[in-house]
Amino acid sequence: MASPPLVPVLAVVGVGLIGGSLTLALKRSGAVGKVLGVGRQLKSLRRAQELGLIDEVATLEQAAQQADLIVLATPIGAMASTLKSLRPHLRDHTLISDAGSTKVDVVSVAREALGDRIGQFVPGHPIAGAETVGPEAARADLYDGRNVILTPLEENSVSARERLIAVWEACGARVMLMDPATHDEVLASVSHVPHFLSSVFMWQVASSANSDQRFALAGTGFRDFTRIAAGSPEVWRDIFLSNREAVLGQLQEVRQALDQAEQALQDQDGQALYEFLERAALARRFWASRSGLQ
Amino acid sequence: MASPPLVPVLAVVGVGLIGGSLTLALKRSGAVGKVLGVGRQLKSLRRAQELGLIDEVATLEQAAQQADLIVLATPIGAMASTLKSLRPHLRDHTLISDAGSTKVDVVSVAREALGDRIGQFVPGHPIAGAETVGPEAARADLYDGRNVILTPLEENSVSARERLIAVWEACGARVMLMDPATHDEVLASVSHVPHFLSSVFMWQVASSANSDQRFALAGTGFRDFTRIAAGSPEVWRDIFLSNREAVLGQLQEVRQALDQAEQALQDQDGQALYEFLERAALARRFWASRSGLQ
Known part of the structure; x- marks a missing residue:
């Protein structure tokens, strides 16, 4: 019997270059089962589905209820409300990460929004070009050989941290750990x-x-x-x-x-x-x- | 009988990317007869000859005595001494131009060095990339569609100005006139x-x-x-x-x-x-x- 994939159900909030390339890279390596896509623009999500970036369109509530890993690939300004919407529906084992370009501020926002579930949030930042935007720009090889920085929190368990490292390595990236500041x-x-x-x-x-x-x-x-x-x-x-x-x-x-x-x-x-x-x-x-x- | 080329004898001082591309572009359009190359490094000049950028290696004195047009494609710091060496041997109809990135300073240097022959100097500046250097980098199409600025002096005759415009247009460039400042x-x-x-x-x-x-x-x-x-x-x-x-x-x-x-x-x-x-x-x-x- 085949072992289950690294991430049985992945939800990506914001399916553009960064989020879409993540799903393509994980699909390429067989590291993901099902991919849910969440976003503000239904048209863009439908396009992402046509392009094979996601398998289903979902709401934040559905993502929180079903996903093993939720990655926020939205502008930083949208993260507070997204995390607040996810919180009431989160299961205990679900991990959340992000792709935001700054970390001190995102960690502060996440602490505020997630409260005692902050240990489920492992902050991240893939260093990859973003001159093109939208689902059409997504590429399975975007992260090959590129640096991804994780800034784990003291509340993160060792296994949470290691799962996130494994996810990004499955995308072909090199993971570096650093403190947020x-x-x-x-x-x-x-x-x-x-x-x-x-x-x-x-x-x-x-x-x-x-x-x-x-x-x-x-x-x-x-x-x-x-x-x-x-x-x-x-x-x-x-x-x-x-x-x-x-x-x-x-x-x-x-x-x-x-x-x-x-x-x-x-x-x-x-x-x-x-x-x-x-x-x-x-x-x-x-x-x-x-x-x-x- | 074929009409003579636009520039029967051209001398280029400094046969690298800028100077070498000029000679290739003029050869491409049949606008030049013979090309003399002048420079500090004999090895580099021999290479330019092998590559077909120049026909003969020459001294500044030979260039002044033989050329119809002398183009200085050297660093700006070298122009004063070059012009001083050319001056005693210049013929009346010979034109001089340059490819320096600044013009007020070059004009001042040229007035000082050339004295009453300043009317023979028509300052120029081709706006073309210079990230690569040396004769190997020269390309016949470097100036195609690119801007070349001429900053003619009041001492230049109309025909001197027009000859320089014709030379750069023969290289495929677009010529713009501007005052040095x-x-x-x-x-x-x-x-x-x-x-x-x-x-x-x-x-x-x-x-x-x-x-x-x-x-x-x-x-x-x-x-x-x-x-x-x-x-x-x-x-x-x-x-x-x-x-x-x-x-x-x-x-x-x-x-x-x-x-x-x-x-x-x-x-x-x-x-x-x-x-x-x-x-x-x-x-x-x-x-x-x-x-x-x-």
Whole structure:
């Protein structure tokens, strides 16, 4: 007799790129039995069903009553109400996780919403590109070789933690454990601050008197530097508000670096400018050679 | 009898991506007769000859004596000495142009070096990617559909200006005329400032105590935002020093935009944050749809 799958019934709340790729990856590895899809837009859920991302459309109540694992792949701003709706119907063995880009805030929201069931919530964050959206964008290989961070709570049992690790490994991902505050600082640094700076820069160019002329002469460097600024304003507003302290802290450090570099330029200090540019260039080239992201 | 080519003898000083692609593009369209290559490294020139970028290796003196058009595709820092070496040997009808990323400074250097022959110098700047370097990187189609800016001087004759326009159009480029100061402001905005900010950011991450952890979690957004920071420290130091005033001016405007956006985040003003992110996102998407650079 075949052993039961790792997750007999999975429910995904928000079946877009992140949630849909999770279901495809788990189906690919035979790690999931049935997949329930929950969401605000029935049309989008029907499309997800046609695409084979989910097996059935469900409500939050049905998800809480039937699923062994519920993954929230919604904007962070929607998590409080989602968890509150799930809570009264949760079974004892059901685990909940999420894919939110910040963790301190999500953990706080989850504690508030889940109360004494907080031990069933294992916070997570898959680090995977999100430039495309919707069920059509989902891919079974999205998480292959990518990092997924879990920030387990002290209330999580060892088995809860290990089940979540196994789920993400079944998706092809590499799981890293971290505390929520470290996660938020690191993500503020390498994800949120670049988005903030790219958007500030794009805003400044677009607001200039001769923006048409500037845009006409913008080349490939501009293209790369501003690509992230095209991201969803709703999603990123939520991320910045949710990770406000850490983002402001990192921006402060970037400002200090900017002060130094600008002073070198102001002083026409070619040697200091060169050393600053060289350190940045060497670090970027070293990162590219190790990350696999050219 | 066939009419003579647009440029009977072309000399290129610095036969890398920019210079080599120019010679290939002109050969492709039959617009050039013979191509002389000048440079510091004989090995690199021999390679350029093997690759068909140039027909003969030459000295600056030979270039000045034989060429109808001399294009300087060297770092900006090398232009003063190059022009001084060319000057005593120049014939009256020979034109000189360049591919430098700044124009006010280059024009000033050229006036100083060329003296009463300044009318023979028509400053230019092809806006084309330079992430790869060396003769191997040269491509005949590099300039197809790309913008080339010329910043003609009042001393240039109409025919000098028109010859340069014809040369770049023969390369497949779109020629735009601009005064040097406007060129420098626009390029400071859409090219130099992004490079400066990307390098500052990369420097800050690399200088953090937990940089390894940060780099391990950096994803595709980080990759795009920092790609330009890998560029040559020598080349970019020269560009920043050469366009110092305009870069500092644009950085000042970016700082003002950053102040506003940061204040909105500090104040947890979701509406102001949203409007700022939305304006940036819409501008970026609109630019992508029109520029052909996705």
